[in-house]
């Protein structure tokens with residue numbers, strides 16, 4: 492049984508502190524380990540397998556495309572890429588999509604859009620981007636710079652310059668940075684994920700939008716984790732009634748295949764021209780076919796189910812002994828426990844439930860279609876772990 496763990500430890504770069512679970516297969520929201528143990532999956536691969544493991548509809552969409560053509564590069568047209576872009580624009584009211592392969596790359600594209608918009612319209616010295624303290628935007632050197640957490644920066648400097656950090660829910664801190672810098676864009680998550688599953692206040696988000704409009708600053712919403720139904724709306728910004736200039740997304744979009752998207756509004760749709768950006772894999776037909784099947788299933792009925800399960804979890808965890816607070820939105824849930832988050836997660840593993848952490852909190856990102864009964868069973872186990 493330990494062969495896999497040992498092989499991984501010997502040959503895979505030591506960048507992850509993995510939990511001692513060897514996954515062999517799964518179905519829906521159940522994962523099976525190599526020793527035959529069954530786990531309820533409340534992490535969905537960090538919010539990626541939106542409809543669970545090996546979901547039939549998704550597998551069909553992906554394999555049908557695999558049997559047609561798996562890749563041609565962006566030198567040619569393919570139907571899934573164009574169709575997915577059309578669906579994303581139709582569902583958001585946006586105008587153009589650039590496809591990448593990850594969340595970090597989607598954000599890289601957004602940052603390029605904000606800088607080029609300013610270079611074209613305000614002058615190249617308007618290159619500063621405001622992000623929030625405690626944010627997370629990716630692991631490339633530029634998206635690390637965008638990430639407002641020093642712990643990620645240490646020993647990787649110099650990072651890309653031109654990033655300054657405001658305090659979440661503090662509009663004055665944003666206004667001050669806008670006055671002090673030549674700002675081209677503001678990038679933020681409506682619910683900070685890695686930062687501890689913290690939803691931004693509505694007044695703050697609408698206030699930031701006003702500042703952007705007043706100063707011709709590009710408003711970019713990072714929906715990498717919050718997007719694609721996760722918070723009970725197709726995209727989390729829709730909970731706030733704002734109109735971003737750029738939306739970035741990835742994680743749940745592909746349902747388990749790597750795809751990222753930078754979605755652009757009318758205002759910035761033509762900022763990137765021929766040769767300004769590219770990606771060999773971007774818009775890959777297999778990933779796009781998977782994403783189409785994901786997005787097309789995120790309808791009112793599914794979102795109502797997300798909200799219903801969310802309400803249940805907030806109530807149950809909110810009143811559980813050993814739980815201090817619950818935060819987040821939809822099926823993006825964080826909770827602070829009397830025990831350390833690490834202890835809770837490890838004890839849940841023992842009892843057959845897989846959870847995540849975010850900072851000092853336990854984090855849940857179950858599949859959007861997790862059966863209610865399975866979810867209830869898992870929540871009961873979590874409560875039992877937190878209480879004892």
Ligand SMILES: *Cc1c(COP(=O)(O)O)cnc(C)c1O
Nearest residue numbers: 593594595627628629684715716
């Ligand atoms: C995960 C995440 C990213 C990075 O996505 P990758 O696919 O790992 O590059 C960026 N932003 C947010 C908000 C995320 O949660």
